[in-house]
Every structure is written in C-alpha cells, then in structure tokens.
Amino acid sequence: MTTAQIDRPILLSVRNLKKYFPVRRGLLQRVVGYVKAVDDISFDIYEGEALGLVGESGCGKTTTGRAILQLQPATAGTVLLEGQELTRLRGEALRRIRPKMQIIFQNPYSSLNPRMTIGRALIEPMTVHGVARGKAAEERASELMSLVGLNPYFVNRFPSEFSGGQRQRIGIARALSLNPQFIVCDEPISSLDVSIQSQIVNLLKRLQRDLKLTYLFISHDLSMVRFVCDRTAVMYLGKIVELGESDAVNRRPLHPYTQALLAAAPVADPDLEATRTRIVLEGDVPSPLNPPAGCHFSTRCPRVMDVCRRVEPPFKEVEPGHQVACHLY
Ligand code: SF4
DSSP states (O other): OHHHHHOOOOEEEEEEEHHHHHHTTTTEEEEEEEEEEEEEEEEEEEOOEEEEEOOOSSSSSHHHHHHHSSOOSSEEEEETTTTTTTTTTOOOHHHHHHHGGGOSSOOOTSOOTSOOOHHHHHHHHHTTTSSHHHHHHHHHHHHHHHHTTTGGGGGGGGHHHHHHHHHHHHHHHHHHTTOEEEEEESSTTTTTTTHHHHHHHHHHHHHHHTOOOEEEESSOOHHHHHHHHEEEEEEEEOOOOOOEEHHHHSSSSSSSHHHHHHSSSSSSOOOOOOOOOOOOOOOOOOOTTTTTSSTTTTTOOOOOOOGGSSOOOOEEEETTEEEEEEETO
C-alpha cells in the first residue's frame, strides 16, 4: 500500500462478508444447499481511492457490490461506511444513507425508465431524497448533463433517443445527482461498443479525480482495472485471492489464477506478445454450490500441491500492501 493511501482515512470497510443463496428443491421447497456467491471476504477502500474487483463472470463480484450497497441483504459480515454499520440498517435509516452510495449499472438502458424524460430521471432522486426541488433541481439536472458531456438542452428527450454511450453518461449523471461519496461501477462499459468504451472510462476517471469520488470498479478486464484503479482485488469463486496496488498485481502477479488471467489477456506490443508464456486453465469454474475443498482454485491450478486440496490457504500479506491466498507463499 502506498504512503498516500495509508495517509487517507478508510471510507468503506468490509469484514467477513458472505452472501449465500439458498437452493430449494421439491414440493415443499426444502433448502438443499447454498450457492456461496460471496464467501467470507474482507477489504478496505480508502477515501478517494478506486479499488478494482476483477474476475470471471459468476465469481461473485457483482453480488459483492450489491451486498455492500445493501441492495441484497448480506448473509453474514459487516460493511462500515465512515464507521457506520450498514448491514443492520433497515427502512428509513437505510433510505437516509442511500444518497452517500450509488451504483452505475452495466446496462444503462435497463436502468432508465423509457417513459420518463432524462430531465425527470435526473430530478426524481433529488426530489425523493430532498436534495433539491423545483428550479434548483432543474438547474442541477442541466449541470449534471454538462458534467457528463451531454447537451443540457436534451433534458426533455427520452432514453430511446440516445445512443448506448450517451445513455451510460445519463446513468452516470443520475448516480451523481445525490452527491454520493462512494460509487459502485458495475461493469460500466461492457455493454458498450469498443469505440466508445475508452470515452466512458476517461469520463469516470476524470469525475473521480474532480469530485474526489471513491469507486469500487467491477470488471472482468484486468487491464481496464489497472488503468482506472489504484488497487486491484482478484476474485475467484466467491473469494478474494489477491489484492495489491494495480501496478504490482499486473507486473508481479502472485496468485496462479491472476497469472493465468494476465496470460490470457491480449497485449498490444507484438514483440512482448511473442515472448509471453501462455497458461491455459483446464476445465470450467466449479459450481459455487459445491466448491472444491481446500483452495477453491485447486481443480484448475497448474501448481496445485497436496495441501491445496485439504487446507484453505489464508489470505495474508506477503509483500507490503500485497495480499494473496495461496500455499506457495
Ligand atoms: Fe494453486 Fe495451491 Fe496456490 Fe491454490 S493454494 S492457487 S491450488 S498453489
């Protein structure tokens, strides 16, 4: 962890977070097992930091984001936002804290009401949470449009009149309308054309810097996360297996799974591409309903040892600010 990060206060603290989904069968819908989507993860996010959460689809990263925001109740664990425990909040207490934490969804279109003008979509949360009303809310909506690079005169248009990239800008403006401190960006560019992905990523980066926002940036793309985020956490089958500064995780990945992810990612430099070692992962990701004993990665790991199949590796710091869960360290 850099000195800069240590100097910053912790904004969000996640401890032993679990989210299990019951699996029901039969006429009586008896619970026959649990899908362990998020299985005992802990990390901190510092004020003004962007923390990336990376992994293949189904690894639990979106569920983590939703459990932190209390969009889905956690099975166990704690989430502290500026020291306030969120998992026990209900009703009005939870509603009061909502403006502080927002989400930018993967699919901007599904998160916008097609029958509501963009202006109304921006004003509605401000009115509901008492942030601004009437003329002040209209002015703020225009400001938000400019902030995300859209013409403020478009507030009377409907979502269908905008392109995918413009809709994502509207989704970002809506998330910003309540002046949040913390934003979960859930695969914010994966449904967009490649040609406009970099524009949205640059916009998110600029907003984070200018508005001093704190992000949990969820993505399956390690290189994208490296570009946006100070630190990167890698998730596999409900567990965080590696966490460190983004540069360190990309240059010196410690966990065999991170090494495999990086080896599979395309590299722009053809000379470097020619010299790279390929690590091909065998088999599919096991079911989170019945994860392997010991290390969850043991069924696919090219460096698996006997102990890996019996004992779950602890998540520990092996270099300053660089944590990994692997028996090799
Ligand atoms: Fe591979 Fe063992 Fe490390 Fe798991 S603990 S990643 S199986 S070496």
